[in-house]
Amino acid sequence: MMARRPGAGEERPWKLAEHARLGKGKVVGVVVLDGWGEAPPDPFNCIHVADTPTLDALKKGAPERWRLIKAHGTAVGLPTDDDMGNSEVGHNALGAGQIYAQGAKLVDLALASGKIYEGEGFKYIQQSFETGTLHLIGLLSDGGVHSRIDQLQLLLKGASEHGAKRIRVHILTDGRDVLDGSSVTFVETLENDLAKLREKGVDARIASGGGRMYVTMDRYENDWQVVKRGWDAQVLGETPHKFPSALEAVKKLRDDPKANDQYLPPFVVLDESGKPVGPIVDGDAVVTFNFRADRMVMLAKALEYEDFDKFDRVRFPRIRYAGMLQYDGELKLPSHYLVAPPEIERTSGEYLARNGVRTYACSETVKFGHVTFFWNGNRSGYFNPNLERYEEIPSDTGIPFNVQPRMKAVEVAEKARDAILSGKFDQVRVNIPNADMVGHTGDLEATIVGCKAADEAVKIILDAIEQVGGIFVVTADHGNAEDMVKRDKSGKPIRDKDGNVQPLTSHTLNPVPIAIGGPGLAPGATFREDLPDAGLANVAATVINLHGFEAPHHYEPTLIQVSPVPF
Numbered sequence: 001m002m003a004r005r006p007g008a009g010e011e012r013p014w015k016l017a018e019h020a021r022l023g024k025g026k027v028v029g030v031v032v033l034d035g036w037g038e039a040p041p042d043p044f045n046c047i048h049v050a051d052t053p054t055l056d057a058l059k060k061g062a063p064e065r066w067r068l069i070k071a072h073g074t075a076v077g078l079p080t081d082d083d084m085g086n087s088e089v090g091h092n093a094l095g096a097g098q099i100y101a102q103g104a105k106l107v108d109l110a111l112a113s114g115k116i117y118e119g120e121g122f123k124y125i126q127q128s129f130e131t132g133t134l135h136l137i138g139l140l141s142d143g144g145v146h147s148r149i150d151q152l153q154l155l156l157k158g159a160s161e162h163g164a165k166r167i168r169v170h171i172l173t174d175g176r177d178v179l180d181g182s183s184v185t186f187v188e189t190l191e192n193d194l195a196k197l198r199e200k201g202v203d204a205r206i207a208s209g210g211g212r213m214y215v216t217m218d219r220y221e222n223d224w225q226v227v228k229r230g231w232d233a234q235v236l237g238e239t240p241h242k243f244p245s246a247l248e249a250v251k252k253l254r255d256d257p258k259a260n261d262q263y264l265p266p267f268v269v270l271d272e273s274g275k276p277v278g279p280i281v282d283g284d285a286v287v288t289f290n291f292r293a294d295r296m297v298m299l300a301k302a303l304e305y306e307d308f309d310k311f312d313r314v315r316f317p318r319i320r321y322a323g324m325l326q327y328d329g330e331l332k333l334p335s336h337y338l339v340a341p342p343e344i345e346r347t348s349g350e351y352l353a354r355n356g357v358r359t360y361a362c363s364e365t366v367k368f369g370h371v372t373f374f375w376n377g378n379r380s381g382y383f384n385p386n387l388e389r390y391e392e393i394p395s396d397t398g399i400p401f402n403v404q405p406r407m408k409a410v411e412v413a414e415k416a417r418d419a420i421l422s423g424k425f426d427q428v429r430v431n432i433p434n435a436d437m438v439g440h441t442g443d444l445e446a447t448i449v450g451c452k453a454a455d456e457a458v459k460i461i462l463d464a465i466e467q468v469g470g471i472f473v474v475t476a477d478h479g480n481a482e483d484m485v486k487r488d489k490s491g492k493p494i495r496d497k498d499g500n501v502q503p504l505t506s507h508t509l510n511p512v513p514i515a516i517g518g519p520g521l522a523p524g525a526t527f528r529e530d531l532p533d534a535g536l537a538n539v540a541a542t543v544i545n546l547h548g549f550e551a552p553h554h555y556e557p558t559l560i561q562v563s564p565v566p567f
């Protein structure tokens with residue numbers, strides 16, 4: 001159910017009413033376990049296999065304070081209930097307390113109605129079509145987390161019908177939100193579409209490519225070299241790997257036994273005379289066709305900012321650039337975009353800041369923006385710098401996360417512990433990344449180690465909450481590590497003729513747990529039983545209650561009830 005939003009003219013005070021039964025002044029620890037879903041026990045359920053005494057105790061210890069909530073599909077604003085959850089929509093829902101139609105859906109609607117071609121962003125890039133090339137850069141898969149190939153197909157068709165005569169696609173192979181190895185089929189599909197466009201007289205080709213985790217799609221400024229590798233291929237047309245076609249590139253590069261879609265090296269496609277077919281030059285138009293923000297912001301900065309010192313761009317072409325969406329509402333980046341992003345407003349972070357609640361948020365780099373930027377409705381920065389402190393622990397760079405599966409979980413938890421014990425904060429919020437980041441590698445052994453580290457991190461935080469008489473909320477943003485194998489329709493792992501299974505690197509459709517507790521929680525506070533379909537968006541009202549306030553009326557309802565406890 002979409003939240004009821006206040007209508008025009010309806011008064012919308014920022015001051016929150018005091019909760020009738022829950023007091024103020026307790027420290028509330030909010031832990032988001034990234035990629036931690038609930039699934040039946042199974043050898044491919046790494047959370048089940050891992051030693052996780054802290055989370056097990058929450059589940060078994062107080063059944064009236066542990067439950068499951070929905071974290072995928074329409075419950076988090078995605079187009080359908082076949083869409084797995086992800087960090088962006090998950091943290092948006094957790095922080096905003098309301099369900100917004102998300103980027104994937106907004107782009108679907110704009111493409112279906114044709115409104116995308118009437119908007120300012122498209123009209124802006126269209127000015128380059130007469131003399132320049134239209135470049136489309138983004139993730140090539142049907143994962144639906146950052147982009148969708150069917151949207152790219154519609155955009156290619158629509159752009160050519162609206163005047164684009166020369167189109168170059170710069171692909172990023174996936175293997176993370178979809179199965180490893182599927183890149184070959186996606187490239188074949190795209191090559192077919194481009195061939196059809198060529199038959200219609202449009203000069204359309206794939207110009208460059210690379211694996212998303214090694215080329216372009218870094219996030220939160222963890223490693224600018226990733227973006228530079230993409231820049232060299234997409235803008236300069238210069239990479240060590242050169243091929244006559246993208247299909248050949250992907251097939252040949254995958255021949256290396258260590259290769260996978262996520263980490264394919266960058267390549268460019270050459271024409272018959274040995275020249276790159278599509279470097280980006282003055283007068284061209286560029287669209288980054290991912291709808292999701294986090295892994296496009298860095299490239300958007302490189303494409304848009306005149307002043308830029310993150311790497312040597314060598315050439316800074318004068319282009320017309322538009323994002324599929326505007327990726328950062330605070331930075332207004334990029335300034336041109338094809339589809340207006342969801343206007344996520346009146347988030348719990350803003351309400352709490354305006355009601356004097358002091359907040360500390362922390363994660364390591366690869367998830368830092370999740371508990372800050374996504375949590376606050378895709379808004380970077382503080383609501384009130386005097387009340388908020390956001391701290392980032394640098395993530396490991398240059399290695400896949402199965403190499404160091406404990407990641408910085410304990411370091412993040414120790415920062416949270418110190419913040420809890422300091423007495424300076426009312427809310428201490430963290431994201432613990434392991435189950436997700438290691439789960440995405442498809443390495444089961446490493447994921448089990450990662451889940452154990454995440455459990456240890458939770459214990460450190462719960463111990464600190466115990467010490468200060470506080471309250472905890474432990475939940476997750478979507479599933480991942482609880483199901484690590486490709487299954488058939490009946491749920492059985494699919495085995496090839498040698499008995500091997502294929503690891504599932506993506507998120508899942510599973511619900512996630514939420515647990516509340518701590519010495520500061522009112523004895524009569526338990527989960528309600530009248531909200532069987534509750535999802536992540538119900539968490540914000542819950543957290544606001546635990547700070548001693550009633551939640552705003554237009555929020556999804558709180559998960560808790562408080563019965564008076566007789567003396």
Ligand SMILES: O=C(O)[C@H](O)COP(=O)(O)O
Nearest residue numbers: 086087088145176177436
């Ligand atoms: O960007 C990624 O790492 C994956 O596509 C999605 O993972 P996340 O939604 O947990 O960030």
Ligand SMILES: [Mn+2]
Nearest residue numbers: 034035087477
């Ligand atoms: Mn996540």
Ligand SMILES: [Mn+2]
Nearest residue numbers: 035436437440
């Ligand atoms: Mn993930």
